[in-house]
Amino acid sequence: MNYEKISTTLKFLRLQKDMTQKQLAEKLNLTEQAISKWERSLSLPDISICPILAEIFGVDLAVILTGHLEENQEVKNNMKNLNYYICPFCGNVVVSLSEVNISCCGRPIQISVIEKATAEDKMIVEIVEDEYFITSNHPQTKDDYISFTSFATGEKIEVIKHFPEWNLEMRIPKNQHGKVIWYSKSKGLKYQLI
Structure with a gap:
């Protein structure tokens, strides 16, 4: 553990919330001296306090444990190049403009790799x-179905949820051009330009 990095992060987070050491100590039922020791790299918070600190500061628990707090430098400008995070357990979908740390069902989720659709996978337009x-x-069976489609242009995105045993149909105004993106467990995340 890097005491100095964690201490610097704790102090930064406290100041970002406009809190004094005394105010933080009162929220945690500790003394000001304990907070001061953390911020001077003389000790670290007890592991049982870390989740409470994360909640107070509005950060992930990993930030408190590692001291690693970093802002995204790259935010994409084009909605066609979004990141898709799909939970392999429950099918939850999260779309973001830049890389994020996300967990679902108690596990971290990685960015889903998007591939260009082959001739047999393409949507019928x-x-x-x-x-x-x-x-x-694509067969829309209970075991294998397209769970969502999205249509992304340079400036906006529309996401449509689909269900097993329902026909997959969507309408898009003809004056728009962009990417149709869809996901199924068997084929993964695919796209097709329109």
């Missing part, structure tokens, strides 16, 4: 009046 009518030949 038809022009109906002034819209793209998008369907798929």
Whole structure:
């Protein structure tokens, strides 16, 4: 453990919340001297206090335990290049503009790798009046179905949830061009340009 790094982070987080050592000590039922020792790298908080500190400061527990607090430097400007995080256990989907630390079902989730759809995986795109009518030949069974599709242009994204044994259909105004992105457990995360 890097005492100095953790101490610096604790002090930074306290000051960011506009708290004095006394105010923090009162929230934790500790003395000001204990907080002072932490911030001067003379000791560290007891492990049982770390989750409470994380809640007070509004950070992940790992930040308190490691002292590693870093802002994202790269925020994407184009909605077509978003990061998708998909929980392999419950199917929860999180979309972000930059890389984030996310956990679901008690486990960390990594960025899902998006691949260009092959000819057999591609969505069926038809022009109906002034819209793209998008369907798929993918079987929508309980064991294997496309759980969501999204349509991303440079400035916005629309996410549509799908369910097993329902027909996959979506309509997009024909005046828009972008990426159709979808996910199924068997094929993973795929995209197709429209």
